[in-house]
Amino acid sequence: MAVSGHPYRDVVIAGVHNTVQARRLEGHTSASITVEAIHGALADAGLTLDDVDGISAADLSARLIYDLRLGPAWRGAQYGLGMIAEAASAVAAGMCDVAVVASGEAGIYTDHAATAPWTRPENEFVIPWGLFTTAEFALIARRHMIEYGTTEDQLATVAATIRNNGHVNPEAVYYGRGPFTPADIRASRPIAEPFHLLDCATTSEGGCALVLTTADRVPDLAATPVWLLGMAADSYGPAYQHPPGYDLTGRRPDDTGVVTVGRRAADRAFRTAGIGRTDVDVLELYDPFSFEVIRQLEAFGFCEPGEGGPFAAEGHLAPDGKYPVTTDGGLMSYSHAGSNPQMLQRAIRAVQQVRGTCVSTQIPGAEIALASAGGSGALFNQVALFGKERP
C-alpha cells in the first residue's frame, strides 16, 4: 500500500439521507431537492448547516457554497462514488471537518418522446447512429453472450431479483409493482436487443446526501457510525464517444483484456480495506441494465469470467443467497434520478445495510457492504467498501 496506515481511519460517515423519490417531484428543482437531502443527512448525523465547511455536489457545488453561505469552504470536484472518497480524503488531510456529499435532480426530463437527456450522447461519431445508453450497454451484453454463452434468461433473472427488492421497498418509486418472474422481464417490450424494458433502469427524480466528519466526533453523533474501508475507480476515457466494451485494454503489460472494466478498481479497494471477497455481506451493485450486474460480478472477482450468468441463475443474488444484490431495488425500481444521484444511492444503501436500518430487505448481521457505480458502457466503474468496524 502506498500509505502507512489506513487512509480513512480518522473519517466517519456520520449521516445519510434520501429524499422522497418519484417519477416527478412537482415544484422542485435540482437545487431544491439537493438542499432538502443535505438537511436530511445533517439531521441524521445530529449536525446542522452551521457545522459544514466542505461540499461536493457535482455541478451544483459552487452555487450551493454561495447560496447556502457555506464559504469559505472546501469544494469537491468528483462524481459518483468518487465524491465520497474525495471528501473522505479532504477530511483526513485536514482540508475540512464536516463535508457534505450531495446530489439531486428534478424537472430535467420532460420530453418523453425521446429517451432521458442524460442517456443521449452528443458526439458526431455517435449521434447519427441513434445511440443512447441502452444501446451502448446492449452492445456489451451481446458480445458477452457471443463470448461466453450468457443467456437472456440469466439477464432476466438479475432484473427480476432486483425489481422484486424494489417491489417490497415502500420507499421505491416502483413499490408494489411486482413481483416479477424472469418470464415477465422477457415479456416486456424490446428496447435494444437483448434488453427488454424491464432489463433497463427507470427514470425518476430525487435527492440524496451523505455527511462525513472526523472520527473524534463519533461520541456526539446521532447515528451509528459507518466507515469507508476502501474505494477505487477505473476510467477508460470519455463516455459515449468511442465503441464500448467490457474487455478494454490499455498500454500496461499486466493488462489481461478479460472482463477488465472495474477489475483493477475492485482489486485496489479490497487491498486498501485489507479484506477478501468472501468477507462482503451485501453487494449494492450499480444496475443501469441487467447485464451490468453479471459483468461486475466477474470484473470484481466474485465470479470467474463467463460464470456471472449461471451464478445469477442459481439464485445467489437473492436476499437469502450468497451475495444479496442491490437490496432497495436499485436504478431499476428504487430510483434513477438523473446522471449522478443514483450512483451515490448505491453507497447510501450500503451504509444503511451496515447500520442495520434498511426499511426493507435488511440482510441480517450485515457488517461489510460493497457499492459500485458506472459501467462498461460508460467506460468507467467505481467500487467502494463500507464497514461497521473502524479500519
Added chain:
Amino acid sequence: MLQPQTGIPLNPVTPLTAPFWDGCAGGELRYQRCTECGTANFTPTDLCRGCTSRALEWRVSSGLGTVYSWTVVHRPVTPAFTAPYAVAIVDLDDGYRMLTNLIGIDAAAVREGLRVRVDHHGVGGERVLPYFRPEFPTAEIAEGK
C-alpha cells in the same frame, strides 16, 4: 430489411474531423495511420494512440470488416429515428474499430463475425454517413459463406 435513416440529428464537423467527412462525401472511408509506429487511429485524433506521435496520415480504408457486436434498437433515441435500426461495432480489416448502423440485411439475420463492407448514404443536408452492409449477398450468408 434495415434501411438508412434520413433527417436525423447530426453534430457539427470540426477542423480535426473534416477530412473524414469530406471522404464520406466522396464515397471514401478514411482513417489516420501513424507514420512512426503504424497504428491505425479512429476516431480522428491529433495524437497517435499507439505512440503519441503527431505524424498522422489520412488513408483510405478498404471499407471491409467484421461485426464484433450489434444491437437492434426498437425504442428509438428520439422520434427522428425510424425503428428498428441496428447499431453495430465493426472491426475494420485495416486494424481499427468503429460504430455504425447495419443496412441491407434483415435484423434477425445479423450474426457475430458477419463480413460487412461500407456503404455510404446521404442522410439530409450535405452529410453522408458510412453505413455497413453484408459483404456478400444475403443468399450466400444463408449458406454460411
